[in-house]
Amino acid sequence: MDSFSLNSVELQDYQPNRYPFLMIDYVDKVCPGKYAKGYKNMTLNEWFFPVHFPSGPNMPGALQLEALAQMLTVAITTLPGMKGKVTHALSHTVRYRKEVLPGDKFEIHTEVISWNRGICKGKGVAYTNGEVACEADMLITVPEILEEYLPKKK
């Protein structure tokens, strides 16, 4: 499948989160079913910087992970027939390497390891200033598809 980019408006067709919880600004390149890469620019105007923390603003780890998961989701929802499908997190393992600060460009690289029967196993790495900020192993699902494969209650 060919790769393509999605600007901040276009990506909203593939990622249902909205302000203040949309954690990606731009998808530089997505190859459906394989990978999605893009970024989020950090500005002091983010809602979380004044509260996390007042004396030392930095992006909460939970939101860094959310950004990785949202980017990985785009790699799946851009597959044929998947536009607009809801995804849920199943299990993530994340490691944080450095703080993400106002003014940083949070560059997100995600890769689909497997996509089968409604479950996507993937990994993501985010960089700021050329260094790894965080990385995660992720398991997400499209419940609508997964549920079709489950044993039915008697």
Place this chain on the structure above:
Amino acid sequence: MTNKQKYNHVFMETFGISEGDLAELEYNAIQAWDSVGHMGLMAALEDTFDIMLDMEEIIDFSSYKVGIETLEKHNIHF
């Protein structure tokens, strides 16, 4: 390893349980055999026995015992 031993091993590895827990085990009877565990089990059985389970077989695979019948349809004899 016999096919039965392989089959048991998949369950024990996937769910972190012992052999004594297997005989009456059913989907959703333990925390580990939830929706995600179910898909993990199916993938592990397919890899172990080099088979491909179809959708109906995956939906019907509701217990350790039923699984044996399913695999026998794939010429995996116990």
